[in-house]
Amino acid sequence: MLLKVKNINKFYDNKHVLKDVSFEIKKGEIYGLVGESGCGKSTTAKILIGLTDKDNGEVIFNNKTMCQKGARTSKQIQMVFQDPNSSLNPMKNIKWILEEPFKLHKIKDKKFISNKILEMLDMANLSSDVLKKHPYEMSGGQKQKIAIILALLSNPTLLIADEAVSSLDLSGQASILNFFKKLQQELKLSYLFISHDLRVVYHMCDRIGVMRHGEIVEEGTPEEIYSNPKHEYTKALLRALPSSPEFMKELNSI
Numbered sequence: 001m002l003l004k005v006k007n008i009n010k011f012y013d014n015k016h017v018l019k020d021v022s023f024e025i026k027k028g029e030i031y032g033l034v035g036e037s038g039c040g041k042s043t044t045a046k047i048l049i050g051l052t053d054k055d056n057g058e059v060i061f062n063n064k065t066m067c068q069k070g071a072r073t074s075k076q077i078q079m080v081f082q083d084p085n086s087s088l089n090p091m092k093n094i095k096w097i098l099e100e101p102f103k104l105h106k107i108k109d110k111k112f113i114s115n116k117i118l119e120m121l122d123m124a125n126l127s128s129d130v131l132k133k134h135p136y137e138m139s140g141g142q143k144q145k146i147a148i149i150l151a152l153l154s155n156p157t158l159l160i161a162d163e164a165v166s167s168l169d170l171s172g173q174a175s176i177l178n179f180f181k182k183l184q185q186e187l188k189l190s191y192l193f194i195s196h197d198l199r200v201v202y203h204m205c206d207r208i209g210v211m212r213h214g215e216i217v218e219e220g221t222p223e224e225i226y227s228n229p230k231h232e233y234t235k236a237l238l239r240a241l242p243s244s245p246e247f248m249k250e251l252n253s254i
């Protein structure tokens, strides 16, 4: 098991925002967290990446109990945010931005660096022309791919994607989702894939946790969740989706 999250609780200003949250992610698995705005998805992610502290509970990553300080310095968990602009320096071109992690790791071999970057761009279906561009000269989908590549250059084993396709239109979403799938297959990456959109999670994930008011109320494979939802809240989420034949058609077109 790559990640074990055990009974995590979190309070913000006396508000109980995570209530005994527990889940596990296997090596190579895509685990989805779905639920309405404010249910605690990003708070869960921020605890894992070390951006905020849990009040109690346990996180075990690669068989080691993570203390908060450890999480902050672990490059093994990387996160991709909803807005790619949050991780891309607007003043620099993409070449500079993508070379930055190598500088941090004190890697100086120019050939190695350029090969690695070109290999990642190729996997993302981006031409090397983007290297000369600044973030503002690129589309939202292209910028998100660069933000993903940037996260991957630290060689993580777990990638957290928090609403990473929410700001994109359907074709932008499809392109990023395909990139994520390809990365999972070729790099054997594991994901915590967060979205409020059950369709996206259904399409992407091996297992899904449905979250409501800080609790995981139901967990299962996409098929189990879709064909046999147990919790009333999951049923309500499913009812809010378009009728099933259209839903399936749309899913298949992604």
Ligand SMILES: Nc1ncnc2c1ncn2[C@@H]1O[C@H](COP(=O)(O)OP(=O)(O)OP(=O)(O)O)[C@@H](O)[C@H]1O
Pocket: 012, 013, 017, 035, 036, 037, 038, 039, 040, 041, 042, 043, 044, 196
């Ligand atoms: N830094 C903070 N200080 C105080 N309260 C916070 C803070 N961050 C989040 N919260 C509260 O914690 C709860 C969970 O927020 P969180 O951001 O985890 O929700 P979410 O599921 O990611 O929602 P969304 O789908 O809108 O991104 C919300 O009630 C939110 O207002």
Ligand SMILES: [Mg+2]
Pocket: 041, 042, 043, 162, 163
């Ligand atoms: Mg959020």
